[in-house]
Amino acid sequence: MMPAAACMPPGIDEQALLAELRRLSWGAADILLAYGRGEQPPYGFPPALSVDEGGEGPVSAADLAVNQWLLDGLVKAFPDAGWTLLSEETAKEQLTAGQPLDAEWLWILDPLDGTKDFLQGTGEYAVHLALAHHGEPVLGVVLLPEMEELWIGLVPQARAWCENRAGEQRPASLSPRQALGDLVLVASRNHRDQRLEQLLEALALGDTKAIGSVGGKVATILRGETDLYISLSGKSAPKDWDMAAPEAVLRAAGGAFTHADGRRLSYNDGDIRQAGCLIASHGRSHQQLCDKAAGAMAVIDPGFPV
Known part of the structure; x- marks a missing residue:
């Protein structure tokens, strides 16, 4: 039987982690919004929105910039954390088919979910960050930059909410429809x-x-x-x-x-x-x-x- 999922890795304060995830998420939003508008992106990232065809479809400079921003940010904020970082952009180098990563705690990141939508200008793209314990997600972050929505969920606590840049929060509101x-x-x-x-x-x-x-x-x-x-x-x-x-x-x-x-x-x-x-x-x-x-x-x- 798989061990029960814990809330946070040893030595990681929940509020400190959430504060850093907010900073990284809104920074990612600024990067993506700048690229999408043809403006100079912040934090020293290159301005050109180049597009290459990767193994799973288009990979843009925006994907790579947000990927670096998130990975570098987590490493710098929590240098001694006992977790492993995996993202869509690093998976080819990290993964071997048929072999799980040796990681009790694993971040699973998608710096730009919906690259085609981003490139087409629909605004219907997102940034995903999930922390898994023994392969089960215990914390999730879904950022929707164009809507200025940051969704956060803590699975063991059964808590999920949405907040904006000002930190104003509202709970999820699932519909009552049943039939x-x-x-x-x-x-x-x-x-x-x-x-x-x-x-x-x-x-x-x-x-x-x-x-x-x-x-x-x-x-x-x-x-x-x-x-x-x-x-x-x-x-x-x-x-x-x-x-x-x-x-x-x-x-x-x-x-x-x-x-x-x-x-x-x-x-x-x-x-x-x-x-x-x-x-x-x-x-x-x-x-x-x-x-x-x-x-x-x-x-x-x-x-x-x-």
Whole structure:
């Protein structure tokens, strides 16, 4: 049995960590907003917004600048912390397929979730920071720079809230909708194959809202605008850094984020893909959603590992 997740690593003060995460998050927002507006970014980062095609899609100077800002900031603020830092931009150098990192405490970072949205100017991008203990997220941060929203979730304490630059806080506000036909789905504009369309038809949900990043999608659930998000994928699945922080904040707020068969998402297990039928929801109808989705997938694609 996996050890129970602790709240904070030994020697790390929760309030000191949250204060540093606020500073780093709003600094990341300043970097991204400057790049997005064609202005000189702060903290000495280069002004040119170059774009290269990496293994998973476009990587911009903004991704790399925020990555450096977050990693350097955590190392400088907590030089003796017993944690390991992993980000989307460092994963190729750090990870070996099939081998988990030797890390009891692991930061899982995505410096820019929704790079295509950022480059297209939709504003629907996010920054993800998650701290996992024995592979389970215990703290999550989802930053939405364009909306000036900083979502923070502490899973063991079941506390989640949103704050702005002034530090004004408001709690998550999950919707009261419960009947499946009333639930509002938040979905991607792209990434919608025939299997997903068939699954959504079988679930017979209510309205649909389209949002770019995973962090942005989950934020709509936290605000009560939508009720669920479904990720259905195999080889080209989202990665650990796409899901860890949104999952932590949603679970801390009282929502749920699991596979359709009820399994928890697993992190740092040697496979960074979050494949299968994953359902994030406000929690009220989660079991019903999972049962119906698993049954539908058994017909749509027999043998698909949900």
